[in-house]
Amino acid sequence: MKLAILPGDGIGPEIVAQAVKVLKALDIKDLIMTEAPIGGAGYEAFGDPLPDSTLQLAKDSDAVLLGAVGDWKYDKLERHLRPERGLLRIRKELNLFANLRPALLYPELAGASTLKPEVVSGLDLMIIRELTGDIYFGQPRGISTLENGEREGINTMRYNESEIRRIGRVAFDIAMKRRKNGQKAKVCSVDKANVLETTELWRQVMIELSAEYPEVELSHMYVDNAAMQLIRAPKQFDVMVTGNIFGDILSDEASMLTGSIGMLPSASLDANNKGMYEPSHGSAPDIAGKDIANPLATILSVAMMLRHTFNDEANATRIEFACKKALSMGFRTADIYTEGCKKVKCSEMGDAVVAALN
Numbered sequence: 001m002k003l004a005i006l007p008g009d010g011i012g013p014e015i016v017a018q019a020v021k022v023l024k025a026l027d028i029k030d031l032i033m034t035e036a037p038i039g040g041a042g043y044e045a046f047g048d049p050l051p052d053s054t055l056q057l058a059k060d061s062d063a064v065l066l067g068a069v070g071d072w073k074y075d076k077l078e079r080h081l082r083p084e085r086g087l088l089r090i091r092k093e094l095n096l097f098a099n100l101r102p103a104l105l106y107p108e109l110a111g112a113s114t115l116k117p118e119v120v121s122g123l124d125l126m127i128i129r130e131l132t133g134d135i136y137f138g139q140p141r142g143i144s145t146l147e148n149g150e151r152e153g154i155n156t157m158r159y160n161e162s163e164i165r166r167i168g169r170v171a172f173d174i175a176m177k178r179r180k181n182g183q184k185a186k187v188c189s190v191d192k193a194n195v196l197e198t199t200e201l202w203r204q205v206m207i208e209l210s211a212e213y214p215e216v217e218l219s220h221m222y223v224d225n226a227a228m229q230l231i232r233a234p235k236q237f238d239v240m241v242t243g244n245i246f247g248d249i250l251s252d253e254a255s256m257l258t259g260s261i262g263m264l265p266s267a268s269l270d271a272n273n274k275g276m277y278e279p280s281h282g283s284a285p286d287i288a289g290k291d292i293a294n295p296l297a298t299i300l301s302v303a304m305m306l307r308h309t310f311n312d313e314a315n316a317t318r319i320e321f322a323c324k325k326a327l328s329m330g331f332r333t334a335d336i337y338t339e340g341c342k343k344v345k346c347s348e349m350g351d352a353v354v355a356a357l358n
Protein backbone atom coordinates (compact mmCIF):
# COMPACT_ATOMS: atom_id res chain seq x y z
CA MET A 1 0.00 0.00 0.00
CA LYS A 2 1.55 3.22 -1.18
CA LEU A 3 0.50 6.52 0.27
CA ALA A 4 1.61 9.95 -0.93
CA ILE A 5 1.72 12.57 1.81
CA LEU A 6 1.29 16.14 0.54
CA PRO A 7 1.23 18.53 3.51
CA GLY A 8 0.97 21.73 1.40
CA ASP A 9 0.76 25.19 2.94
CA GLY A 10 -0.42 27.08 6.00
CA ILE A 11 -1.66 24.73 8.71
CA GLY A 12 -1.30 21.80 6.24
CA PRO A 13 1.99 20.47 7.65
CA GLU A 14 0.87 20.57 11.30
CA ILE A 15 -2.47 18.85 10.76
CA VAL A 16 -0.97 16.25 8.42
CA ALA A 17 1.69 15.49 11.04
CA GLN A 18 -1.08 14.56 13.48
CA ALA A 19 -2.83 12.36 10.92
CA VAL A 20 0.46 10.58 10.16
CA LYS A 21 1.02 10.09 13.89
CA VAL A 22 -2.36 8.37 14.18
CA LEU A 23 -1.70 6.28 11.08
CA LYS A 24 1.68 5.14 12.43
CA ALA A 25 0.08 4.21 15.73
CA LEU A 26 -2.17 1.77 13.88
CA ASP A 27 0.95 -0.05 12.79
CA ILE A 28 -0.47 -1.17 9.45
CA LYS A 29 1.76 -3.65 7.64
CA ASP A 30 3.25 -2.81 4.23
CA LEU A 31 2.23 0.82 4.28
CA ILE A 32 4.79 3.01 2.56
CA MET A 33 4.47 6.77 3.02
CA THR A 34 6.33 9.25 0.83
CA GLU A 35 6.15 13.02 1.27
CA ALA A 36 6.18 15.63 -1.52
CA PRO A 37 5.43 19.37 -1.88
CA ILE A 38 2.28 20.82 -3.43
CA GLY A 39 0.73 24.29 -3.65
CA GLY A 40 2.90 27.14 -2.40
CA ALA A 41 5.37 24.56 -1.08
CA GLY A 42 5.64 23.11 -4.61
CA TYR A 43 6.19 26.58 -6.01
CA GLU A 44 8.94 27.29 -3.45
CA ALA A 45 10.70 23.98 -4.13
CA PHE A 46 10.29 23.63 -7.91
CA GLY A 47 8.59 26.80 -9.20
CA ASP A 48 5.39 24.83 -9.84
CA PRO A 49 2.33 24.34 -7.56
CA LEU A 50 2.13 20.77 -8.83
CA PRO A 51 5.73 19.67 -9.52
CA ASP A 52 6.14 16.78 -11.97
CA SER A 53 7.75 14.65 -9.26
CA THR A 54 4.76 15.20 -6.96
CA LEU A 55 2.27 14.35 -9.70
CA GLN A 56 4.24 11.21 -10.56
CA LEU A 57 4.34 10.14 -6.91
CA ALA A 58 0.58 10.68 -6.65
CA LYS A 59 -0.02 8.64 -9.81
CA ASP A 60 2.17 5.81 -8.49
CA SER A 61 0.41 5.75 -5.10
CA ASP A 62 -2.82 4.04 -4.10
CA ALA A 63 -3.95 7.07 -2.14
CA VAL A 64 -2.96 10.65 -1.43
CA LEU A 65 -3.26 12.43 1.91
CA LEU A 66 -3.33 16.19 1.43
CA GLY A 67 -3.22 18.95 4.04
CA ALA A 68 -4.24 22.23 2.42
CA VAL A 69 -2.91 24.67 -0.15
CA GLY A 70 -2.80 28.45 -0.38
CA ASP A 71 -1.36 31.49 1.29
CA TRP A 72 -2.02 35.20 0.72
CA LYS A 73 1.61 35.70 -0.11
CA TYR A 74 1.05 33.89 -3.43
CA ASP A 75 -1.99 35.97 -4.45
CA LYS A 76 0.10 38.18 -6.72
CA LEU A 77 1.57 35.28 -8.72
CA GLU A 78 0.32 34.56 -12.21
CA ARG A 79 -2.76 32.40 -12.02
CA HIS A 80 -1.11 29.19 -13.28
CA LEU A 81 1.53 29.43 -10.54
CA ARG A 82 -0.89 29.90 -7.66
CA PRO A 83 -1.29 27.14 -5.05
CA GLU A 84 -4.98 26.52 -5.84
CA ARG A 85 -4.05 25.63 -9.40
CA GLY A 86 -1.92 22.76 -8.07
CA LEU A 87 -4.93 21.37 -6.24
CA LEU A 88 -7.26 21.70 -9.22
CA ARG A 89 -4.70 20.08 -11.51
CA ILE A 90 -4.06 17.08 -9.29
CA ARG A 91 -7.84 16.49 -9.03
CA LYS A 92 -8.11 16.62 -12.81
CA GLU A 93 -4.93 14.61 -13.57
CA LEU A 94 -5.99 11.80 -11.24
CA ASN A 95 -9.58 11.94 -12.52
CA LEU A 96 -10.96 12.38 -9.01
CA PHE A 97 -14.46 13.26 -10.08
CA ALA A 98 -16.35 12.22 -6.95
CA ASN A 99 -15.91 14.37 -3.89
CA LEU A 100 -17.53 13.01 -0.73
CA ARG A 101 -18.05 15.54 2.04
CA PRO A 102 -19.89 14.11 5.02
CA ALA A 103 -21.35 16.52 7.58
CA LEU A 104 -21.77 14.60 10.79
CA LEU A 105 -22.52 16.23 14.10
CA TYR A 106 -20.80 14.65 17.06
CA PRO A 107 -23.27 14.88 19.98
CA GLU A 108 -20.47 16.36 22.11
CA LEU A 109 -20.31 19.37 19.76
CA ALA A 110 -24.02 20.21 19.55
CA GLY A 111 -23.32 23.33 21.61
CA ALA A 112 -20.49 24.46 19.34
CA SER A 113 -22.74 24.98 16.32
CA THR A 114 -24.11 28.46 15.75
CA LEU A 115 -27.50 26.84 15.14
CA LYS A 116 -29.86 25.68 17.88
CA PRO A 117 -28.98 22.19 19.15
CA GLU A 118 -32.43 20.81 18.22
CA VAL A 119 -31.90 21.86 14.59
CA VAL A 120 -28.56 20.06 14.25
CA SER A 121 -28.51 17.23 16.79
CA GLY A 122 -28.37 13.88 15.05
CA LEU A 123 -27.31 15.49 11.78
CA ASP A 124 -25.66 13.03 9.37
CA LEU A 125 -25.62 14.09 5.75
CA MET A 126 -23.36 13.42 2.82
CA ILE A 127 -22.66 16.00 0.14
CA ILE A 128 -21.45 14.50 -3.09
CA ARG A 129 -19.79 17.13 -5.23
CA GLU A 130 -18.69 16.60 -8.82
CA LEU A 131 -15.06 17.69 -8.83
CA THR A 132 -13.53 17.70 -12.31
CA GLY A 133 -16.04 19.58 -14.44
CA ASP A 134 -18.37 22.58 -14.37
CA ILE A 135 -17.35 26.23 -14.41
CA TYR A 136 -14.10 25.28 -12.64
CA PHE A 137 -12.70 23.72 -15.81
CA GLY A 138 -14.99 24.81 -18.68
CA GLN A 139 -13.56 26.55 -21.71
CA PRO A 140 -13.52 29.31 -22.82
CA ARG A 141 -12.23 31.14 -19.79
CA GLY A 142 -10.08 34.14 -19.12
CA ILE A 143 -9.92 37.90 -18.87
CA SER A 144 -9.62 39.79 -22.13
CA THR A 145 -9.96 43.36 -23.38
CA LEU A 146 -12.88 44.17 -25.64
CA GLU A 147 -12.67 46.43 -28.69
CA ASN A 148 -13.98 49.37 -26.67
CA GLY A 149 -11.08 48.91 -24.25
CA GLU A 150 -13.25 47.49 -21.48
CA ARG A 151 -12.10 44.28 -19.80
CA GLU A 152 -14.33 41.19 -19.71
CA GLY A 153 -14.06 38.03 -17.63
CA ILE A 154 -15.38 34.71 -18.93
CA ASN A 155 -15.96 31.31 -17.37
CA THR A 156 -18.06 28.57 -18.85
CA MET A 157 -20.40 26.23 -17.01
CA ARG A 158 -20.57 22.94 -18.85
CA TYR A 159 -21.32 19.29 -18.20
CA ASN A 160 -21.81 16.44 -20.61
CA GLU A 161 -24.20 13.64 -19.80
CA SER A 162 -21.58 10.98 -19.05
CA GLU A 163 -20.02 13.26 -16.44
CA ILE A 164 -23.43 13.78 -14.85
CA ARG A 165 -24.30 10.10 -15.00
CA ARG A 166 -21.11 8.88 -13.32
CA ILE A 167 -21.47 11.25 -10.36
CA GLY A 168 -25.15 10.38 -10.17
CA ARG A 169 -24.25 6.70 -9.88
CA VAL A 170 -21.89 7.43 -7.01
CA ALA A 171 -24.69 9.27 -5.21
CA PHE A 172 -27.29 6.54 -5.73
CA ASP A 173 -24.87 3.80 -4.69
CA ILE A 174 -23.83 5.63 -1.55
CA ALA A 175 -27.44 6.40 -0.65
CA MET A 176 -28.23 2.68 -0.82
CA LYS A 177 -25.28 1.81 1.41
CA ARG A 178 -26.23 4.47 3.94
CA ARG A 179 -29.84 3.34 4.21
CA LYS A 180 -30.71 2.73 7.85
CA ASN A 181 -33.19 0.32 9.39
CA GLY A 182 -36.17 0.28 7.09
CA GLN A 183 -35.83 3.87 5.92
CA LYS A 184 -35.89 4.64 2.24
CA ALA A 185 -32.61 5.70 0.65
CA LYS A 186 -32.79 9.36 -0.41
CA VAL A 187 -30.89 11.48 -2.89
CA CYS A 188 -31.50 15.19 -3.32
CA SER A 189 -30.05 16.54 -6.54
CA VAL A 190 -29.25 20.24 -6.39
CA ASP A 191 -29.36 22.37 -9.54
CA LYS A 192 -30.49 25.69 -10.97
CA ALA A 193 -32.57 24.15 -13.73
CA ASN A 194 -34.93 27.14 -13.81
CA VAL A 195 -32.16 29.34 -15.18
CA LEU A 196 -29.13 27.33 -16.36
CA GLU A 197 -29.34 24.85 -19.26
CA THR A 198 -26.29 22.98 -17.99
CA THR A 199 -28.19 22.07 -14.88
CA GLU A 200 -31.43 21.47 -16.77
CA LEU A 201 -29.52 18.66 -18.46
CA TRP A 202 -28.19 17.65 -15.03
CA ARG A 203 -31.74 17.23 -13.77
CA GLN A 204 -32.84 15.25 -16.86
CA VAL A 205 -29.92 12.83 -16.55
CA MET A 206 -30.55 12.33 -12.82
CA ILE A 207 -34.19 11.48 -13.58
CA GLU A 208 -33.17 9.02 -16.32
CA LEU A 209 -30.63 7.39 -14.03
CA SER A 210 -33.08 7.07 -11.16
CA ALA A 211 -35.05 4.54 -13.22
CA GLU A 212 -32.19 2.12 -12.48
CA TYR A 213 -32.51 2.75 -8.74
CA PRO A 214 -36.15 2.14 -7.80
CA GLU A 215 -35.09 1.70 -4.15
CA VAL A 216 -33.88 5.30 -3.97
CA GLU A 217 -36.16 8.29 -3.65
CA LEU A 218 -34.84 11.10 -5.85
CA SER A 219 -35.79 14.70 -5.23
CA HIS A 220 -34.61 17.96 -6.80
CA MET A 221 -33.94 21.31 -5.28
CA TYR A 222 -32.76 24.63 -6.67
CA VAL A 223 -29.45 25.63 -5.17
CA ASP A 224 -30.73 28.85 -3.58
CA ASN A 225 -33.47 26.93 -1.81
CA ALA A 226 -30.99 24.22 -0.81
CA ALA A 227 -28.77 26.84 0.81
CA MET A 228 -31.77 28.05 2.78
CA GLN A 229 -33.04 24.56 3.70
CA LEU A 230 -29.60 23.56 4.99
CA ILE A 231 -29.91 26.22 7.66
CA ARG A 232 -33.65 25.87 8.24
CA ALA A 233 -33.99 22.10 8.53
CA PRO A 234 -30.77 20.27 7.63
CA LYS A 235 -31.96 16.89 8.88
CA GLN A 236 -34.35 16.56 5.92
CA PHE A 237 -31.32 15.59 3.81
CA ASP A 238 -29.41 12.33 3.58
CA VAL A 239 -27.37 12.40 0.35
CA MET A 240 -27.09 15.60 -1.68
CA VAL A 241 -25.51 15.46 -5.13
CA THR A 242 -24.50 18.52 -7.06
CA GLY A 243 -21.99 20.08 -9.45
CA ASN A 244 -18.58 21.49 -8.69
CA ILE A 245 -19.38 25.13 -7.91
CA PHE A 246 -22.63 24.54 -6.02
CA GLY A 247 -20.96 21.73 -4.08
CA ASP A 248 -18.06 23.97 -3.14
CA ILE A 249 -20.42 26.50 -1.61
CA LEU A 250 -22.95 24.15 -0.01
CA SER A 251 -20.26 21.99 1.60
CA ASP A 252 -18.76 25.00 3.38
CA GLU A 253 -22.23 25.90 4.56
CA ALA A 254 -22.94 22.35 5.74
CA SER A 255 -19.69 22.24 7.65
CA MET A 256 -20.82 24.97 10.00
CA LEU A 257 -23.83 22.88 11.00
CA THR A 258 -21.38 20.55 12.68
CA GLY A 259 -19.78 23.21 14.85
CA SER A 260 -16.62 23.88 12.91
CA ILE A 261 -15.22 23.42 9.46
CA GLY A 262 -12.29 21.92 11.36
CA MET A 263 -14.29 18.71 11.80
CA LEU A 264 -15.05 17.78 8.20
CA PRO A 265 -13.03 15.20 6.28
CA SER A 266 -13.35 14.56 2.56
CA ALA A 267 -12.58 11.96 -0.03
CA SER A 268 -12.07 12.57 -3.75
CA LEU A 269 -12.36 9.34 -5.69
CA ASP A 270 -11.77 8.13 -9.22
CA ALA A 271 -13.73 5.34 -10.88
CA ASN A 272 -11.59 2.68 -9.13
CA ASN A 273 -11.74 4.12 -5.61
CA LYS A 274 -8.23 5.43 -5.79
CA GLY A 275 -8.49 8.60 -3.81
CA MET A 276 -7.15 11.78 -2.42
CA TYR A 277 -8.14 12.54 1.14
CA GLU A 278 -8.10 15.98 2.65
CA PRO A 279 -9.88 18.08 5.25
CA SER A 280 -12.69 20.18 3.76
CA HIS A 281 -11.18 23.34 5.22
CA GLY A 282 -8.41 25.46 3.80
CA SER A 283 -4.86 26.38 4.79
CA ALA A 284 -5.76 29.08 7.36
CA PRO A 285 -2.47 30.99 6.99
CA ASP A 286 -3.48 33.32 9.85
CA ILE A 287 -3.03 30.55 12.41
CA ALA A 288 -0.28 28.56 10.66
CA GLY A 289 2.69 27.47 12.76
CA LYS A 290 0.92 28.20 16.05
CA ASP A 291 -0.06 24.60 16.79
CA ILE A 292 -3.68 25.63 17.43
CA ALA A 293 -5.46 24.23 14.35
CA ASN A 294 -7.96 21.39 14.64
CA PRO A 295 -6.41 18.20 13.22
CA LEU A 296 -9.61 16.12 13.48
CA ALA A 297 -10.79 16.73 9.89
CA THR A 298 -7.47 15.42 8.61
CA ILE A 299 -7.41 12.48 11.01
CA LEU A 300 -10.98 11.64 9.98
CA SER A 301 -9.87 11.87 6.34
CA VAL A 302 -7.42 9.06 7.10
CA ALA A 303 -10.38 7.00 8.31
CA MET A 304 -12.16 7.67 5.01
CA MET A 305 -9.00 6.60 3.17
CA LEU A 306 -8.80 3.31 5.03
CA ARG A 307 -12.47 2.67 4.31
CA HIS A 308 -12.74 3.71 0.67
CA THR A 309 -9.34 2.92 -0.82
CA PHE A 310 -7.85 0.24 1.44
CA ASN A 311 -11.06 -1.57 2.40
CA ASP A 312 -9.96 -1.54 6.02
CA GLU A 313 -13.25 -0.87 7.78
CA ALA A 314 -11.88 -2.07 11.13
CA ASN A 315 -9.14 0.56 11.34
CA ALA A 316 -11.41 3.25 9.86
CA THR A 317 -13.91 2.69 12.63
CA ARG A 318 -11.11 2.55 15.18
CA ILE A 319 -9.97 6.06 14.20
CA GLU A 320 -13.49 7.47 14.16
CA PHE A 321 -14.15 5.97 17.57
CA ALA A 322 -10.89 7.40 18.93
CA CYS A 323 -11.82 10.91 17.68
CA LYS A 324 -15.20 10.59 19.36
CA LYS A 325 -13.54 9.41 22.55
CA ALA A 326 -11.11 12.36 22.57
CA LEU A 327 -14.12 14.67 22.27
CA SER A 328 -16.11 12.89 24.95
CA MET A 329 -13.11 13.19 27.28
CA GLY A 330 -13.47 16.95 26.85
CA PHE A 331 -10.49 17.69 24.60
CA ARG A 332 -11.18 20.67 22.32
CA THR A 333 -9.06 22.74 19.99
CA ALA A 334 -9.82 26.48 19.99
CA ASP A 335 -12.33 26.33 17.11
CA ILE A 336 -14.68 23.93 18.94
CA TYR A 337 -13.95 25.04 22.49
CA THR A 338 -16.87 25.64 24.82
CA GLU A 339 -16.70 26.44 28.50
CA GLY A 340 -15.83 23.61 30.83
CA CYS A 341 -13.82 21.69 28.25
CA LYS A 342 -10.04 21.20 28.06
CA LYS A 343 -8.51 23.50 25.48
CA VAL A 344 -5.68 21.69 23.70
CA LYS A 345 -3.21 22.41 20.95
CA CYS A 346 -3.20 20.71 17.58
CA SER A 347 -0.45 18.27 18.57
CA GLU A 348 -2.14 17.52 21.90
CA MET A 349 -5.36 16.64 20.08
CA GLY A 350 -3.30 14.25 17.93
CA ASP A 351 -1.87 12.70 21.10
CA ALA A 352 -5.35 12.40 22.61
CA VAL A 353 -6.60 10.51 19.55
CA VAL A 354 -3.57 8.19 19.60
CA ALA A 355 -4.15 7.50 23.30
CA ALA A 356 -7.82 6.79 22.61
CA LEU A 357 -6.97 4.24 19.92
CA ASN A 358 -6.03 1.73 22.56
Ligand code: IPM
Pocket residue numbers: 070084087088248280282
Ligand atom coordinates in the same frame (compact mmCIF):
# COMPACT_ATOMS: atom_id res chain seq x y z
C1 IPM B 1 -12.35 23.28 -1.73
C2 IPM B 1 -11.58 24.57 -1.92
C3 IPM B 1 -10.99 24.58 -3.33
C4 IPM B 1 -12.13 24.51 -4.30
C5 IPM B 1 -10.07 25.77 -3.60
C6 IPM B 1 -8.94 25.86 -2.61
C7 IPM B 1 -9.54 25.74 -5.00
O1 IPM B 1 -12.41 25.65 -1.67
O2 IPM B 1 -11.74 22.20 -1.84
O3 IPM B 1 -13.55 23.35 -1.46
O4 IPM B 1 -12.73 25.54 -4.64
O5 IPM B 1 -12.46 23.41 -4.75
Ligand code: MG
Pocket residue numbers: 248249252
Ligand atom coordinates in the same frame (compact mmCIF):
# COMPACT_ATOMS: atom_id res chain seq x y z
MG1 MG C 1 -14.35 25.16 -0.93
